[in-house]
Every structure is written in C-alpha cells, then in structure tokens.
Amino acid sequence: MKDFCIIGSGISGSTIAHILSKKYSLDVYDKARGAGGRSSNKKFNQSESFDHGLQYISPKSTQFKRFINNLITKKIVKKWPGKHIFLNKDKKEDKKHAKIIGNKGNNSVSKYLLKNINCIFNTELIKISNKDKIWELNFSDGTKKFYKSLILTCPFPQLKKLSKKYIKHSFINKKVKMDANITVMMVTKKVKPNISSYFFSDEILGWAAYENSKKRFKSDYDLWTLQSTYKWANKVINKNKINKLDNAKILINKFFELTNLKKNKVVHIQNHGWKYSSNSKPLNIKSYWNSSIRLGACADWFVGSRLESGWLSAKDLSLKIKK
Ligand SMILES: Cc1cc2nc3c(=O)[nH]c(=O)nc-3n(C[C@H](O)[C@H](O)[C@H](O)COP(=O)(O)OP(=O)(O)OC[C@H]3O[C@@H](n4cnc5c(N)ncnc54)[C@H](O)[C@@H]3O)c2cc1C
Numbered sequence: 001m002k003d004f005c006i007i008g009s010g011i012s013g014s015t016i017a018h019i020l021s022k023k024y025s026l027d028v029y030d031k032a033r034g035a036g037g038r039s040s041n042k043k044f045n046q047s048e049s050f051d052h053g054l055q056y057i058s059p060k061s062t063q064f065k066r067f068i069n070n071l072i073t074k075k076i077v078k079k080w081p082g083k084h085i086f087l088n089k090d091k092k093e094d095k096k097h098a099k100i101i102g103n104k105g106n107n108s109v110s111k112y113l114l115k116n117i118n119c120i121f122n123t124e125l126i127k128i129s130n131k132d133k134i135w136e137l138n139f140s141d142g143t144k145k146f147y148k149s150l151i152l153t154c155p156f157p158q159l160k161k162l163s164k165k166y167i168k169h170s171f172i173n174k175k176v177k178m179d180a181n182i183t184v185m186m187v188t189k190k191v192k193p194n195i196s197s198y199f200f201s202d203e204i205l206g207w208a209a210y211e212n213s214k215k216r217f218k219s220d221y222d223l224w225t226l227q228s229t230y231k232w233a234n235k236v237i238n239k240n241k242i243n244k245l246d247n248a249k250i251l252i253n254k255f256f257e258l259t260n261l262k263k264n265k266v267v268h269i270q271n272h273g274w275k276y277s278s279n280s281k282p283l284n285i286k287s288y289w290n291s292s293i294r295l296g297a298c299a300d301w302f303v304g305s306r307l308e309s310g311w312l313s314a315k316d317l318s319l320k321i322k323k
Contacts, residue, residue, distance in 0.1 A: 001146050002026055005137060007125050008153030010037020011307050012298045014113035015314035016151055020321070021117055027147075028117055031124035031140070035114050036107025037153075038277070038300075039307055042185060044268065047217040050185040050225045051106040052272050055197075055209055056080055057307050058097035063315070064308045068100055076112045078103050082196030082213045087258070089201045101214055109307075128162055130293050149294035151317070153310075155276035156301050166295055171283050176301055179230035180237035181277035184248045186224045186255075187268035193222070193261055204232045205254040221267065226251045230277065240273035247271055278305035287317035296321065 004026035006017045014035065017028050032040070039054035057077070059065040071077045080101045086093040102108030124140035128150065135150045152159050156176040164172055196213040200206060211223035228251060240247055248271040256263045279301035287298040298317040303309035 001134070001148060003147070004149045004151060005029065005135065005145065005147035006151045006153065008037060008299075009035040009110055009114060009119060009121075010153060010310060011039060011110060012153040012300065012310035012314045013037070013151075014110040014117075015311050016153070016296075016298055016317055017117050018113040019314070019318040026117070027145075028114060028119045029123050029125060029139070030119065030121050033121055034107070035110040035119065035121075036105075037110070038274065039102075039106045039110065041102070041105025041107045042270070042272075044185070044187060044223060045219075048187075048211070048219045048221070048223055049105055049216070050211055050223060051101070051209065051214075052183045052185055052225055053274065054106050054307055055207060055225075055227070056099040056101050056106075057109075058094060058099060059308060060097060061308065061312065064311055067311070071109065071112065072100070074112075075103055076108050077101065080196060080214060082210075083194060084197045084199070085195060086199045087201050088199050091199075093199070104216060125162065128166070130166060130295075133293065135294075149296070151296040151298065153297070153299050153314075155299065156279065157276060159297060159299070163295070163297070166293060167288065167290070167297070169285075169288060171285060171288065171302075174283065176279050176283070177281070178276040178279045178301065180233035181230060181274040182228040182233045182236065182240060182247055182251065183272045183274065184226040184251045185268070185270040185272070186226060186248075186252055186266060187221045188224070188266050189264040190220060190222050191262050191264050198259060200258055202229070202254060202258060204228060205251055205258060206230075208255055208259070222264070224255070226255050233273075233277070237273055237275055240271070244271040244273075245269070280305050282309070287313045287320060289317060289320035291321075291323075 003024035009030040127138040298313040300310035
C-alpha cells in the first residue's frame, strides 16, 4: 500500500506531490484529461493552443519569486512581452510584477513538477472512507484503492462534499464563495494585431489575451482567449451549458466593440464555463492536516485567488506533515 494519494494535478496537487515524493510513495489522481487544473491549456490544432484558465503568473512573495526564477532558467516558464493594454478604471494596473507564462502552455509548471510521478487521469474520486486508519477510496471507474494518507486539492465546494464527515475544523462550515468565469476561445482569420492583452473596464468582458503573442506557435489564424467578469459569470453560469453559443457571442461582440479591432471572419468558437474559478476572501489557515487520520487539504482558496496561493498552501501543508 502506498503512503499518499493526492487528488488533483493543479499547482497545489503537483507541488505537494513533488515535495512528498522525495520521501514517500504516492499516486496523483485527476478527473481531467491532463495535468494543470485551472491552469490548463487547450489545443486548437496540433501546435496552436489557448490558456483558457489562468492567464499569467505574477510572483509576489520572495519564496515564490525564487521558485519562478529557477523555472525561467530551466525554460519551463518565460516572460510574456508585448503591449498589455489596461483599460480598467476601477483597478490599479500592476506594473511592478512581471507577467509570466508557461513555455508551452500555462500547465507547464504542473507538468514539470509531476515529471517523475505516477499520475492517473480521467479518474474522479467519488467517495472516501477511513477504516482502521486506512483510506478506502472509490473512483468513478468503479475501482477501489487503499492508501495510508489522503490529500485533497479540489475547489472548496467539491472538497466539502467529499470530506465533511472527516474534516472537523471550523473552516469546513464556512461559506467559501468561489466566483465563476466564462471563457471563450475564438479563432479568426488573421489581422495580426500588435497587442498581447486587454484588461477591460466593462460589466461583462474582463480580459482578452492574444495567444499568438505568447510566441509558442506560428499560425495562419488569430487566437483570442476572452474571459468574462466574475459578476456576469456568476449570473449566467448555471445555464451556460444550454446557452454556450449565445454567451460566447455576447463576449465576442463586446470584444470587437471595446477594442475597435477589425472584425475578420470567426472560424472557431469554444465556450468553457468555470463554476469555481476563484475565491477572493482568504481563510485564516493556509492548509489543513489531521495527523491522526492522515487527511490533508491544500488549495489556492485557503490563501487567495491565484496560482501563487496554491503553491504557498502546498508548501505550508508539507511543513505540517513533516512535523
Ligand atoms: C478563468 C481563470 C483565470 C485565472 N487567472 C489567473 C491569473 O491570471 N493568475 C493567477 O495567478 N491565477 C489565475 N487563476 C487562478 C488559478 O488558476 C488557480 O489559483 C490555480 O490554478 C489553483 O490551483 P489548485 O491546484 O489549487 O486547484 P485546481 O487547479 O483547481 O486543481 C484541482 C484539481 O483537482 C481535480 N479534481 C477536483 N475534484 C476531483 C475529484 N473528485 N477527483 C479527481 N480529481 C479532482 C480537478 O480536475 C483539478 O485538476 C485563474 C483561474 C481561472 C479559472
């Protein structure tokens, strides 16, 4: 029986797995097709792709800056140059911190951390139970697996559903509200704008990234990732599955209206709804560890709303486990 089962291959799961793998045997499970979680990357063609979750990393803490600088040296991540246009009147532009993206996609960091780790994808954990200090885990493919310790890194509502019988801590009774986001991946005939991104001041459209400007691929098309505001997404997310095209068209029309870019033929549209995108109110603990039943949790929402928050939460959990 292996020591640890880690649920989730986003930054939190991949970071804790990377640290614990130096001392323990472990497996990582994810219900998605590949690594990265909310910092995933979606292929359009063989080489062209969209970062349809996390847009860029802007390291703030000294510890995380050091980690990212090391990954720049290793060519896992890089700076995202170009013209980033800030149109939001309600927020201050963060000019102090660099915009960092994955070299091949924004899931590059998770992929790098999980390089030598056994990962099982397309497999959802649906039920957990602890008998005689052993975790019995039931997965969506009908399999049952046993581990000495369990670590969950899911968004808060999913973690609560799985583990509220076992987590006896005040945070589990808190209302951690995670905002939604609607992301549209749009491919148009080429205009080749000299722009990398837009940060809008609008009720509906929040952000647009020109994927070609990340210099990961050459394309005959322009690839744009459009992301809604949280406010609008929270209102429409529950019916997004049946209104995919209509919602995508609302964001696309907004985009052309606000940017004044020439509207070339749109050849591909994909709408991805994130029900649990981010939590803006951090908790008063950075991670959770119960050493008697060996159950842990780490995720961005403990610390904040960004990738760095997930990394800090995983680091904190690793220290608790070491004690
Ligand atoms: C649209 C959007 C834009 C964002 N923009 C930015 C940005 O610009 N900068 C920034 O720093 N951050 C941004 N973020 C936030 C950033 O993506 C997250 O903070 C970070 O990716 C969270 O990582 P995590 O590992 O904690 O969680 P996740 O990445 O959500 O990882 C959890 C993983 O667990 C898996 N999982 C869940 N339940 C189960 C289960 N039962 N069984 C198996 N697997 C399961 C999921 O599939 C997922 O892969 C953005 C997020 C979104 C959605």
